[in-house]
Amino acid sequence: MDKETILQIKDLFVDFRTYAGRVKAIRDVSFDLKKGETLAIVGESGSGKSVTTRTLMGLSAKNAEIKGDILFKGKNLTELSENDWSKVRGNEIAMIFQDPMTSLDPTMRIGLQIAEPIMKHEKASKKAALDRALELMKQVGIPNAEEHINDYPHQWSGGMRQRAVIAIALATNPEILIADEPTTALDVTIQAQILQLMKKIQKTSDSSIIFITHDLGVVAGMADRVAVMYAGKIIEYGTVEEIFYNPQHPYTWGLLNSMPTTDTASGSLESIPGTPPDLLNPPKGDAFTPRNQYALDIDLEEEPPFFKVSDSHYAATWLLDDRAPQVTPPDSILKRWDRWATLKGGKR
Template sequence: MTNSKNVILTARDIVVEFDVRDRVLTAIRGVSLDLIEGEVLALVGESGSGKSVLTKTFTGMLEENGRVASGTIDYRGQDLTALKSHKEWANIRGSKIATIFQDPMTSLDPIKTIGSQITEVIEKHQGKSAKEAKELAVDYMEKVGIPEAEKRFDEYPFQYSGGMRQRIVIAIALACRPDVLICDEPTTALDVTIQAQIIDLLKSLQQEYHFTTIFITHDLGVVASIADKVAVMYAGEVVEYGTVEEIFYDPRHPYTWSLLSSLPQLADEKGELYSIPGTPPSLYTPVKGDAFALRSDYAMQIDFEEHPPIFKVSDTHWAKTWLLHENAPTVHKPSVIEDLHEKIRSKVGFAQIDF
């Protein structure tokens, strides 16, 4: 959290619950975050840690059985948790806060041409005429790297490759002229080469249009390449937050250590990777103590008894771990992530990390 004057979205103590077969699952447990104008915030963590659920609260897109049970989300002076209907969300979703999803086919209409889907958004959000909208649509297509954009304007999604469809989804998001762009694992389904192209595209567009970005991923290589700040999520809460340099060079939470230790580039001579033992706790029942304690080699007795508060490391860096308490024993991060930057740089073919 920060006191910057350029905070455009503030989430405080967000709790999200889902009704599942007569039981209540608490997917988000007291998350607080500040989103800084013009920055890229990466949300990282294992599947099921709550990354996508959290950002859905910013666009009112929780499933019908889900709800924000408590907390506030302030977007430029407006409390988003007070919005209930699709009509109330219409002025926020897309035009102010837009989302790029993992699978572009969930965002594209298979029976409408690519061009019509972009022009529809331009006419709605920018108030342009049909002629103006087409000119802008072709321009957006060219900006996201669609070759022969004017010729491909009247083609359908099935005529585009997966990487090209993702570029079109990005073009549609740009056409909304959003204030905040949420990228929900937009490269996961693509091969490594296309992933790198999409990341480079997003970086260049962010620099050109100056929108604020939330980037959801489990790929820490991508995080190092694109993020300014990083929020590490585990079992529905943020357990560590800092600048990208702080998270990579000076991580403090054992879960962050584990995530970094499992980077593919740190595989041993046999090609074997570190994997985090055990499974996350059930979120159907209250979590006692530190949610990561049962999977951590560094857990102390207090980790099983009391939930750790925020311990400040610097003005931009904090972590929820009792290891930062003044009375905790001194422990060091795993040797495999010592000198992490040099170890990754020494791996041939991995050039994404560039602080």
């Protein structure tokens, strides 16, 4: 049985008006989120991941112009007033930000910061909210929570502060949790603990998660589906298995080849040459063309549409057109394809 679609983004464009011109940060992005699933959005810095999620939270800068639809529970979020947004943000849709030290108020006790959304959205008394905050601190794995509820952020480690930020996001039992690179500032051991915590919380609450990251290693153990972004557009999306073992877009190949695995030979990691394009003047055709060794002549002239790989897997690359010449991807990608064919019965 298909899961209920809880969020739907249709034809989203976000431009920023600047003195230099109009920055086309998000260019015709569409995707959906199902109840209880984790959707990962991956890509390099500047690909549009964080702009997308800030738009979903109603946190766009004043110079932003937004077109398209963001449909949540029968409401188009792009049409909400700031007063209406204050009822949704932090209540039905909550966000875990990248750096917990800048997310927390250094002058306010942590327990009170966790209690604040409960008092605001549920009209609870301060005492009741603090009692709930204490429960949340225990839920996210803060040891000796009773002793630390009155601590200030500077008294905690980075991993503990991130747990506090997660507790704040969970305070009102949101239906959607947006995690914007929540483990970037943490060491590997703490990263694993935070990811395990988020999976546990999702399982018990049946919440939906949008997980923003540039780290495909994190995606492997966290996501159900993956959307790959480049230059303000989604260029490939599918289940996590399809993206990892049957990738079709050369940009996805590059991301996977830059990620170490247990099979990676010493010195074999490769970076993607060049840099992302200037979105003041997005290039004609496929934006990835200047960095793509597999580019075709048509990539310089015409933007590729999405080609269907399977019912759940689509990629925007002319290489999937029936008229395209056959190209041989890197050996590491061929190995992934072979594994896909063996384990999943997939076809190249």
